[in-house]
């Protein structure tokens with residue numbers, strides 16, 4: 175055997191302590207007595223990393239040897255959350271490290287708190303990508319994540335007088351011990367310029383792209399460690415740098431300042447994550463970001479990952495590029511360009527290979543969320559890609575005309591190129607045409623994709639469309655975030671559930687075991703005390719751990735209907751303060767919100783302001799102390815989710831039916847023993863089916879009812895006129911009661927609800943309030959509530975992202991596990 179040996183680390187307290195001190199002294203260059211918390215955190219992170227390195231190298235070796243089919247998960251967002259805990263879990267170092275540090279007088283928890291989370295995503299879609307790569311590593315599936323190393327992640331949200339104010343997220347400021355930069359492996363990516371015709375060596379006239387400018391993509395590798403000895407896969411994020419050629423050219427002209435400006439221009443590409451989700455602004459820089467990371471990734475895969483001389487005709491045997499929404503769809507014409515222009519293939523040959531290499535996941539149903547790039551912009555930035563898209567479309571439309579010779583209307587509806595309001599490329603259509611499979615992210619969503627958003631395509635290619643219901647990683651969102659529950663569950667059914675979440679069904683009988691329920695409640699109570707301390711320290715918010723924790727955390731969006739929950743709170747407040755109901759009859763509740771609004775989304779920001787205003791009015795009313803509290807901590811992120819979700823009693827999943835593609839928070843709450851109040855939307859449908867009607871508080875219009883009501887003509891003011899409670903709540907807001915008498919401040923929110931209410935909050939108000947009354951009644955029976963909470967955990971196994979990965983593997987990817995050491 176000629177394979178060189180791999181360095182190893184001693185898996186003992188002494189071994190760890192030695193390595194840690196070495197990192198602190200030799201790596202950070204400080205001695206323990208003078209080390210700052212950040213020094214210790216960085217040394218600690220690097221030490222833990224070393225323990226994973228053997229598996230990482232083995233994984234890479236194994237892959238180089240076997241060349242097994244891999245998944246390349248292309249995503250503009252990976253919302254990773256903190257890394258340290260996950261790395262400790264994956265390396266099985268938790269106990270060793272705690273003891274080793276304690277011996278040195280260091281508190282592990284203090285170091286954990288020093289980590290700044292990489293917030294390289296907006297919300298659900300980005301967090302899903304992070305859960306998926308965790309599952310793929312744990313399940314030993316050869317895979318690589320490709321994305322962007324944004325220098326600034328999702329903005330830091332602060333509140334100033336209750337209004338959202340954004341601050342840049344300078345997450346790299348104190349160092350980033352989890353990444354491995356590889357400047358030597360940088361690749362060049364072109365932009366702009368023109369396309370020219372030329373005569374190739376074989377005499378054939380071909381077209382080629384002559385870019386006008388270019389940038390370097392520098393890869394930064396991150397370990398993606400699987401749980402318990404699984405593979406350590408790679409996440410490769412690209413950072414933009416100026417090319418030397420570019421610098422030099424200008425520098426030679428003697429304009430030094432201009433050369434530096436060029437650098438800044440190039441580096442802007444990976445500077446910041448766009449904070450909009452669901453409403454694409456059509457910004458040129460965003461298209462640059464998309465092409466940048468996709469072109470880097472394809473080049474990396476073809477030139478670096480594949481062995482030299484690999485026959486690209488066999489590419490589909492070796493890779494599947496999974497497109498996380500439309501953001502990376504420009505990869506389709508890019509692969510065509512590489513095969514046709516660079517490798518000199520015939521068009522048909524290249525298309526035959528390309529269309530076997532992609533699969534597309536759609537994450538939305540909102541028409542305004544579908545990306546469309548104006549031809550003018552695409553043609554300026556990527557002229558050759560635009561030509562390629564036109565040709566793909568021409569051939570596709572010709573094919574359609576054969577199938578539908580007398581239906582030119584249908585053919586035009588299905589065109590990748592839209593003509594109005596401006597000529598533009600519909601990225602979802604391009605993805606659908608190129609992909610082997612198109613999937614939605616929950617059953618209802620996939621059905622609506624087939625029936626509404628992409629119905630013409632589903633009619634043409636019925637077998638292309640499929641569903642993969644989302645999932646969440648039980649490692650981060652149960653094992654790490656809820657150690658109390660994890661220990662209790664493991665004591666009851668063993669620890670197999672961590673990698674086989676269906677085993678949670680073993681808890682079913684324990685729902686009827688009074689002693690188990692008592693201990694389950696004790697865990698929930700401890701989690702409430704934990705978040706109470708966190709909110710006090712982090713936000714100066716005072717909450718009472720002996721109240722019901724009613725939690726709504728997600729991006730702020732009209733369709734998610736934070737206002738519906740707010741109207742319930744205001745109505746309750748109005749009834750209590752006017753004596754319509756007695757305070758003693760109100761279930762003590764803590765209403766918790768967490769939500770960021772896109773900085774340009776004016777109405778969403780006004781809603782945040784209103785939640786804060788209602789909150790401060792309620793929280794400063796001494797009569798309500800300990801009875802009704804509104805807690806809206808700023809800057810909801812993965813780290814806060816990890817302590818907030820395990821403390822929840824009630825999970826709010828109240829989007830208008832037919833609008834939330836899936837939701838994944840809903841799954842995290844269920845698995846942490848919260849009951850759901852929710853509409854028949856997204857994955858709620860599947861949650862309710864699994865947990866049973868009697869353990870789920872369903873309310874509201876169904877999707878067909880919504881469609882019908884909207885068809886008939888929806889008039890929100892009619893609900894205002896006829897529903898007294900609703901009227902009083904809206905009037906109270908309009909009166910200025912929450913804005914020091916100023917009636918103007920929240921007028922836009924109120925009038926939007928009365929006159930537009932795009933997402934039918936008023937139509938569902940009464941049903942929601944009634945469902946909340948059922949919640950109160952159920953909560954009053956503590957034993958029975960606990961029983962239902964246990965059943966939620968026991969029946970939540972389906973929502974592991976391991977199961978999602980199984981579904982992708984079986985139905986879309988057709989890849990096979992390869993353990994690192996095998």
Ligand code: 26Y
Pocket residue numbers: 296297298299300302450451452453454455537538543545615644834835836837838856
């Ligand atoms: C194009 C740009 C404006 C854009 C950026 C981010 C568009 C969309 C997004 C993010 C979308 C997103 O997070 N969607 C959510 O994906 C989750 C994972 O599938 C779903 O659970 C959730 O319902 C859906 O809203």
